Amino acid sequence: MIELKSIIKKYGSKRALHDVTLSIPRGKVIGLVGENGSGKSTLLKLMAGLLTPNSGTATFDGKPITRQIAARIAYMSDTDAFYPYFTIQQLVDFYDSQFEDFDDIKAKEILQFLNMSLDSKMKNLSKGNRGRVKIAVTLAREADAYLLDEPFSGLDPMVRDDIAKGLIRFTDTERQTIIMSTHEIREVEPLLDEIIVMRGGRVIAHEAVDEIRDFYGIDATSWMVSLFKDQQVERELGK
């Protein structure tokens, strides 16, 4: 579905992505992990058509990814820049006016599932509840892919659990793909089909979670730790 070939992305003279080649299939839940500054957000924005690469190609179902791809891909940023005086209802109406694939009935169903009331004002919500609203309006789009930048970051375990349940309940993982960047790998591992690991702007591994368990006989978190240790040893040996 999404194909990236030899992508280089620079901010000024600084390279954020180095020669990234990736194939993202339909119907998978994929975790995007890596240290701070490794390029996860840049990669998600590029797949969402919000950034263009300096070189390489990015396609969605064979067509070049451009700003128009936003009609098929629901991108959720790691910041929340909601208009503070909106009520949740007004926010739902705003999303409805912006995205053709937005389903306001589904939005209300997800908000109800997350115990959010439509007449609350955004500015009065806790960070956790803003996180709930943000995921609700994102998942209310009937998109082909959901690109979620750190959906769990800074949220307490109850909110994280609600968001994880919402992801399972309100997406169709047979035909929709979810890619989420996260530092909470241990927590989201049960949700994941695949893991992409980034380091220093490069993709250093892309594996199916089942294969990690079957082939290496360890869970994905331990596998990731050993991957980083091996790389460190290789670097020290000057390989």
Ligand SMILES: Nc1ncnc2c1ncn2[C@@H]1O[C@H](COP(=O)(O)OP(=O)(O)OP(=O)(O)O)[C@@H](O)[C@H]1O
């Ligand atoms: N707008 C920008 N201008 C200049 N440099 C940027 C910009 N956005 C990101 N970078 C740099 O590009 C690199 C990759 O950043 P990116 O935000 O993609 O990493 P990340 O893995 O998402 O990090 P984090 O886990 O901290 O969110 C970093 O070195 C960062 O400082």
